Amino acid sequence: MRGLHADTGYLLYRLGLRSGQLFNTFLQESGVRLRHYAVLRFLATCEGALQRELSARLGYDPSAIVGLVDDLEKLGFAERRPAPEDRRSRIVVLTEEGRAFLRDTDQAGQRVTDELLTPLDSGERQTLHALLLRVAGNGLA
Numbered sequence: 001m002r003g004l005h006a007d008t009g010y011l012l013y014r015l016g017l018r019s020g021q022l023f024n025t026f027l028q029e030s031g032v033r034l035r036h037y038a039v040l041r042f043l044a045t046c047e048g049a050l051q052r053e054l055s056a057r058l059g060y061d062p063s064a065i066v067g068l069v070d071d072l073e074k075l076g077f078a079e080r081r082p083a084p085e086d087r088r089s090r091i092v093v094l095t096e097e098g099r100a101f102l103r104d105t106d107q108a109g110q111r112v113t114d115e116l117l118t119p120l121d122s123g124e125r126q127t128l129h130a131l132l133l134r135v136a137g138n139g140l141a
Helices: 008-030 034-043 051-058 062-075 096-116 122-136
Strands: 078-082 090-094
Touching (some): 008 034, 034 051, 034 078, 034 096, 090 096
């Protein structure tokens, strides 16, 4: 029988847990959690998104997205606006305060990644990233 660490899926799961713990620790003082941070990072790549799009792209339950966006609005990091194509719909948009928060957390986020990937050299980190992108492109992105 194979040992637990012979299972790549389990190793990815454990790495994900550790990554989440590190990111949540670094984000703790801001009142933002990793799930909020993911929404902010996604919004930084677009001109706004419907809540159902956020749910689909990030893999979060639609009801969780509502709460996350509510939290981000209270912090002033995001806001809901009428969708340009359909005024009945609302899109979630990153505010200037949200952009500033992301800029301010860039270095700390990189430190978390560096701590997580300490055993790997630069080339190995690039290879890991490329492989994860390929796997994520297979239904996770």
